[in-house]
Amino acid sequence: MTAIETTALTKQYGDVTAVDGLELTVREGEVFGFLGPNGAGKSTTINMLLDFVRPTSGSATVLGYDAQTEADQISERVGILPEGFDIYPRLTGRRHVEFAIETKHADDDPEELLERAGLDPDAWDRVAGGYSTGMRQRLAMAMALVGDPDLLIMDEPSSGLDPHGIRELQDLVRAEADRGTTVFFSSHILEHVDAVCDRIGVLTNGTLVAVDTIDGLRDSLGGDATVTLTLAGAPDTYLETAQSVAGITEVTPTARTLECAVAEPAAKAPLITALDQAGATIEDVQISDVSLESLFTQLTDETAGTESEKADADADNESDEQTPAESDAQTEPVQAEASE
Numbered sequence: 001m002t003a004i005e006t007t008a009l010t011k012q013y014g015d016v017t018a019v020d021g022l023e024l025t026v027r028e029g030e031v032f033g034f035l036g037p038n039g040a041g042k043s044t045t046i047n048m049l050l051d052f053v054r055p056t057s058g059s060a061t062v063l064g065y066d067a068q069t070e071a072d073q074i075s076e077r078v079g080i081l082p083e084g085f086d087i088y089p090r091l092t093g094r095r096h097v098e099f100a101i102e103t104k105h106a107d108d109d110p111e112e113l114l115e116r117a118g119l120d121p122d123a124w125d126r127v128a129g130g131y132s133t134g135m136r137q138r139l140a141m142a143m144a145l146v147g148d149p150d151l152l153i154m155d156e157p158s159s160g161l162d163p164h165g166i167r168e169l170q171d172l173v174r175a176e177a178d179r180g181t182t183v184f185f186s187s188h189i190l191e192h193v194d195a196v197c198d199r200i201g202v203l204t205n206g207t208l209v210a211v212d213t214i215d216g217l218r219d220s221l222g223g224d225a226t227v228t229l230t231l232a233g234a235p236d237t238y239l240e241t242a243q244s245v246a247g248i249t250e251v252t253p254t255a256r257t258l259e260c261a262v263a264e265p266a267a268k269a270p271l272i273t274a275l276d277q278a279g280a281t282i283e284d285v286q287i288s289d290v291s292l293e294s295l296f297t298q299l300t301d302e303t304a305g306t307e308s309e310k311a312d313a314d315a316d317n318e319s320d321e322q323t324p325a326e327s328d329a330q331t332e333p334v335q336a337e338a339s340e
């Protein structure tokens with residue numbers, strides 16, 4: 001069984017196509033990074049998977065259940081960490097988790113969940129109004145873990161966290177994945193999904209432009225990896241030799257090194273062999289991979305031009321009418337319950 005499967009899933013808001021014929025498969029047990037710049041359609045997709053928003057056309061299944069007709073079965077098996085999770089400032093962390101347990105008719109031990117989410121026990125009985133962003137995120141995570149979900153859906157969980165908080169979140173995601181939970185993790189920052197995801201899907205303008213492992217993306221896109229060779233003699237003696245190697249796009253000599261831009265990962269070994277055969281004494285080799293940043297830019301850039309047009313159209317569609325399900329979009333059932 002697949003954890004998530006969408007077929008031609010589409011959401012139109014007036015003239016704006018937020019999600020455009022999405023065909024996405026997330027396998028059971030994997031940590032899947034759903035990546036895309038702001039406005040790419042990530043939240044809309046998540047909201048359709050959870051039946052907070054109704055698709056204009058197409059369909060989706062979550063854990064084998066139809067997202068529209070079997071939403072109740074889905075919500076029982078899914079843990080959600082919503083974007084911009086709101087706490088109830090006067091309720092303690094423990095109370096938040098207890099509400100989540102009651103809402104889901106689960107029988108979890110709140111302390112076990114708070115501990116698993118990494119919230120400091122000293123904070124459990126303090127009101128959440130004084131929590132830092134990282135503590136709020138851990139509280140939200142403890143609530144998402146209620147009922148031992150088979151699938152965790154996390155919408156931009158790293159937003160607002162400092163690098164330490166991001167690492168802790170990544171450890172937590174890994175720990176849950178090791179327990180067998182499938183994790184669907186949206187972000188607009190590639191680095192945040194890189195360390196933790198088995199595969200990533202890149203969304204731009206509602207369309208999936210790539211699905212692969214990060215290494216797979218690096219290999220298929222090639223790009224600007226740089227090989228810096230420190231040579232014993234004058235580096236520019238070997239300039240032409242380096243330039244003649246297939247897959248080397250640019251060679252820059254410095255006083256002691258040759259910096260070679262590599263378009264094809266497979267060109268690195270022939271480069272070294274060619275220099276060696278030409279008589280160069282190579283003292284050191286440093287390889288810097290294609291940066292994650294440049295990979296992401298490469299994948300999302302070609303559609304960037306249409307973003308401003310889209311933003312203009314969005315402004316015209318803000319008051320777009322919503323279905324009853326849509327008006328609840330992004331609102332955790334737990335939160336509604338807790339306010340009563």
Ligand SMILES: Nc1ncnc2c1ncn2[C@@H]1O[C@H](COP(=O)(O)OP(=O)(O)OP(=O)(O)O)[C@@H](O)[C@H]1O
Binds near residue numbers: 042
């Ligand atoms: N209720 C709505 N009415 C009109 N347009 C909407 C609505 N919800 C989303 N959109 C538009 O649909 C597009 C996709 O938005 P969405 O929030 O799904 O993107 P996202 O990838 O989650 O972005 P972010 O990373 O900023 O949260 C955007 O152009 C957005 O303005």
